[in-house]
Amino acid sequence: xxxxxxxxxxxLTTKSSSSSNDIFQRLTLILKQQTSNFLLQFLSxxxxxxxxxxxxxxxxxxxxxxxxxxxxxxxxxxxxxALFNKHIIFNVEHIEVDQKATILFSVSIDQxxxxxxxxxxxxxxxxxxxxxxxxxxxxxxxxxxxxxHYRKLSITDPLNQYISxxxxxxxxxxxxxxxxxxxxxxxxxxxxxxxxxTNTCLCxxxxxxxxxxxxxxxxxxxxxxYLTDDYLQIIQAHYYTxxxxxxxxxxxxxxxxxxxxxxxxxxxxxxxxxxxxFPTEQLIFxxxxxxxxxxxYEPFLNEIQSIRINAETILFDSILMILMNIVQIENIxxxxxxxxxxxxxxxxxxxxxxYDEICLRAYTILGEVATDEQLKEMNIARTMAEFLxxxxxxxxxxxxxxxxxxxxxxxxxx
Numbered sequence: 001x002x003x004x005x006x007x008x009x010x011x012l013t014t015k016s017s018s019s020s021n022d023i024f025q026r027l028t029l030i031l032k033q034q035t036s037n038f039l040l041q042f043l044s045x046x047x048x049x050x051x052x053x054x055x056x057x058x059x060x061x062x063x064x065x066x067x068x069x070x071x072x073x074x075x076x077x078x079x080x081x082a083l084f085n086k087h088i089i090f091n092v093e094h095i096e097v098d099q100k101a102t103i104l105f106s107v108s109i110d111q112x113x114x115x116x117x118x119x120x121x122x123x124x125x126x127x128x129x130x131x132x133x134x135x136x137x138x139x140x141x142x143x144x145x146x147x148x149h150y151r152k153l154s155i156t157d158p159l160n161q162y163i164s165x166x167x168x169x170x171x172x173x174x175x176x177x178x179x180x181x182x183x184x185x186x187x188x189x190x191x192x193x194x195x196x197x198t199n200t201c202l203c204x205x206x207x208x209x210x211x212x213x214x215x216x217x218x219x220x221x222x223x224x225x226y227l228t229d230d231y232l233q234i235i236q237a238h239y240y241t242x243x244x245x246x247x248x249x250x251x252x253x254x255x256x257x258x259x260x261x262x263x264x265x266x267x268x269x270x271x272x273x274x275x276x277x278f279p280t281e282q283l284i285f286x287x288x289x290x291x292x293x294x295x296x297y298e299p300f301l302n303e304i305q306s307i308r309i310n311a312e313t314i315l316f317d318s319i320l321m322i323l324m325n326i327v328q329i330e331n332i333x334x335x336x337x338x339x340x341x342x343x344x345x346x347x348x349x350x351x352x353x354x355y356d357e358i359c360l361r362a363y364t365i366l367g368e369v370a371t372d373e374q375l376k377e378m379n380i381a382r383t384m385a386e387f388l389x390x391x392x393x394x395x396x397x398x399x400x401x402x403x404x405x406x407x408x409x410x411x412x413x414x
Contacts, residue, residue: 008027012056025076036092085103126191149212163205180253220264224277240293258314320365327365328368328410392408
């Protein structure tokens, strides 16, 4: 199979972008056949061919030939390659991060700029090119979130600076957020271009704010001032009609909430960001109850995965990040202690989530706010302690003194 794959890549990359349908279809089939069990061997056997294929793909994205991206076989290959790349990010542990980065990001800053400029000027909101770019930039965000201390990607700063200047801080972005503030939203509103603004760009910004080194062009305070009103209005409009949420709305809210949560992370001692969102204590209580209602919604909880990859997992992780910030900054533990619905929701999430970070955040909040008597009644003290001690050990052994971007001091506090 590898010899066949290598030959197909060679044919593709040495011919024009209008290569035969057969080459695209055969490459797509091979990529789809790479399961987790055989992925590492495939990467080893066809490493250079994969680098060449990825480089070709980025080049095609940067050149944007409309007639090519309208072809179904062309789209299928890019979708298959994007999914294959996601498997590399999440399902291959025994490969150096440098090697993953070389395979995934054989792209120049100039190519990234041309891709972003192209989207900015497209008038067709349903152009399949936008959908493909969303997948590819999402993979960059996933890689950065999984490897926040990796410093060698030259495209990360320019990409996110461009996104911040030209997309987040734009009339179009605010225009799309206004749609989300409506209590009833038609499915047709969620075009690929809207999802680029409200999903892909926010996902990129979330991962970027979590990276160890970055050159973000705005202060987190200015970002919160910019987003706060929309965020609160969107949650207010939809928290009580969870059964009406579609997948796109769920994802948009989760990504927006993630950026809000990440902004808070920067000033937990002074809490200045918290005051931007919640000028009064009463507003904090209202928002906590809104978030707990979402956390308690069983259909969302059932969809949480073991990695931060789908909309429900992102949403729950973001909610718990915000609740952790509230607990650590505001002196309102009594509110959590006096509300059994909050405790029950956090306990259920901690016990049932497949995603370690969600469990960890829920346990940490419970450990922070619950009294000794309440913890005994929950009958989880031993389970929680074992879970936290395991995380503390892994954070201590990591050079960053973090576990999954959660600093050791928070684990010890938990």
